[in-house]
Amino acid sequence: MFRFACLRLLPLEKASIRGSATHVDVDQCAVEVCRLVDRAAGHLRAASGKIRGFETKLNSKDLVTATDREIEELLIKGLRGRFPEHVYIGEEGTAGASTGRKLTEEPTWIVDPIDGTTNFVHGFHCSCISVGFWLNKQPELAICHNPTLELIFTARRNRGAYLNGESIRTSGQTELERSLIMQELNAENLERCEHRDILLANAVGMLLKAHALRTTGSAVMDMCLVAMGAADGYYEFYPHAWDLAAGALLVREAGGVVMDPAGGEFDIMSRRVLAAATPELGSQMVRLLGDRQIYHHRDDEPPGNPTPNSSRIRCV
Ligand code: LIP
Numbered sequence: 001m002f003r004f005a006c007l008r009l010l011p012l013e014k015a016s017i018r019g020s021a022t023h024v025d026v027d028q029c030a031v032e033v034c035r036l037v038d039r040a041a042g043h044l045r046a047a048s049g050k051i052r053g054f055e056t057k058l059n060s061k062d063l064v065t066a067t068d069r070e071i072e073e074l075l076i077k078g079l080r081g082r083f084p085e086h087v088y089i090g091e092e093g094t095a096g097a098s099t100g101r102k103l104t105e106e107p108t109w110i111v112d113p114i115d116g117t118t119n120f121v122h123g124f125h126c127s128c129i130s131v132g133f134w135l136n137k138q139p140e141l142a143i144c145h146n147p148t149l150e151l152i153f154t155a156r157r158n159r160g161a162y163l164n165g166e167s168i169r170t171s172g173q174t175e176l177e178r179s180l181i182m183q184e185l186n187a188e189n190l191e192r193c194e195h196r197d198i199l200l201a202n203a204v205g206m207l208l209k210a211h212a213l214r215t216t217g218s219a220v221m222d223m224c225l226v227a228m229g230a231a232d233g234y235y236e237f238y239p240h241a242w243d244l245a246a247g248a249l250l251v252r253e254a255g256g257v258v259m260d261p262a263g264g265e266f267d268i269m270s271r272r273v274l275a276a277a278t279p280e281l282g283s284q285m286v287r288l289l290g291d292r293q294i295y296h297h298r299d300d301e302p303p304g305n306p307t308p309n310s311s312r313i314r315c316v
Contacts, residue, residue: 002041004165005152006034009141017135024107026140029083029133030156033109033143036078040071040129041147044114048148054121061187063117069094071113071129079109091242102300103241103269108134110245110268115144116218125149130220132245134268139249144220153224153250161227161253170256170277171229176284179210179232179277182222186238189294198292199237205288219273223247226275227254233285235261235274237294244273251275257282261289271296 009030017024047067054065069092076088076095087108090097097111109131114120116127125148133141142155153168155161161168173179183203189195207213214231216222219239225231227250248258248266258266261274263286272295276282297303 001150001164002034002038002152005154005162006030006038006143008154008160008162008165009034009143009156017140024135026133026135026156029107030141032079032082033131033133033141036075037129037131037143037145039078040074040113041145043067043071043074044120044127044129045147048120048125048127049123051121051123054117059188059191061118061191063121064092065114065117065121067120068092068114068117072097072111075111075113075129075131076109083107083109089241091240100299100301100303103134103137105136110134110242112220112240112242112245115220115243116216119217124217126216126218126221128218128220128224130242130246132249134245139245139252142246142249142253144224144246144250146221151224153227153246155227155246155250155253157249157253159253161250163224163228168228168254170226170251170254171232172255173232173277174280176209176233176281176288177211179281180212180214180230181206181210181285182214182216182225182231182234184215184217184219184222184236184238186236189238195237195294198294202235202289202292205292206285209288219243220247223251223258223275226256226277227251229254229277233274233276233281235285235289237261237272238296239271239273241268241299244268247275248273259286261286262293269298269300271298 072094088097090111093099112130120127128146144153222234
């Protein structure tokens with residue numbers, strides 16, 4: 001299944017893309033990332049249900065395990081060995097992958113070794129290895145592998161999105177009233193009182209308007225659900241570039257739209273995303289959110305800068 005799924009990343013003719021500084025053989029990138037994600041998925045599968053413990057990062061609910069670090073190292077070291085001149089951005093900052101850097105025109109691998117680490121710790125099977133390859137500031141390749149549920153999503157720019165080798169499309173839903181929406185109830189947004197009211201007001205707004213609201217605990221899983229038509233929309237104010245790098249291409253290649261929750265262009269470093277099956281649904285979601293927006297510290301800003309516009313609504 002893996003081989004078949006990953007073949008979808010390879011076009012029939014050879015694709016070589018001129019990047020700003022280097023000539024990039026995207027086929028070679030696809031072959032290498034498939035090989036490494038396959039190994040990483042075996043590691044994640046073997047570790048599932050046998051968690052030895054976890055550490056916390058920014059807060060008591062921001063979890064990381066040895067498996068996150070091992071998988072990131074496996075992926076980044078493997079890719080770097082093959083493509084030493086490329087740029088690497090990874091969630092855990094292992095193997096020299098940077099966590100806070102600007103997205104440039106350079107060939108850039110953006111890696112989340114386990115998106116849904118809390119799920120992984122709890123044995124809730126929404127944990128995915130997620131890798132996006134970006135070039136000239138646009139996504140070229142996406143691979144998201146959930147080994148416990150045996151789901152392999154792949155996409156290549158202008159060549160469609162696939163689940164286990166089969167072509168997928170978004171639902172085509174245009175009406176919010178008939179939609180199932182994904183929203184993450186991120187602990188940090190809930191704990192920061194200036195964000196809590198916005199988050200909950202948006203959730204209630206969606207619940208009242210849409211058919212249903214769901215959460216998986218994995219941004220890339222949410223976007224895969226939109227890409228395959230099982231959910232119609234997703235939005236979140238919090239995810240990092242590594243949570244979004246693969247999912248954004250998957251949704252677009254499946255015929256959906258990815259934008260800023262205030263309606264502008266999607267900016268992978270902004271920690272803000274809205275994905276929808278159609279532009280019509282995207283616009284209705286943007287209208288419902290209105291000015292109930294949250295702006296976190298951007299991924300490409302040096303730590304310590306104040307988060308603009310973060311306290312529009314105060315808790316009582
Ligand atoms: C998770 C995201 C999720 C967000 C979580 C967390 P991780 O990524 O995918 O959308 O709400 O707080 O950031 O940390 O499991 O890789």
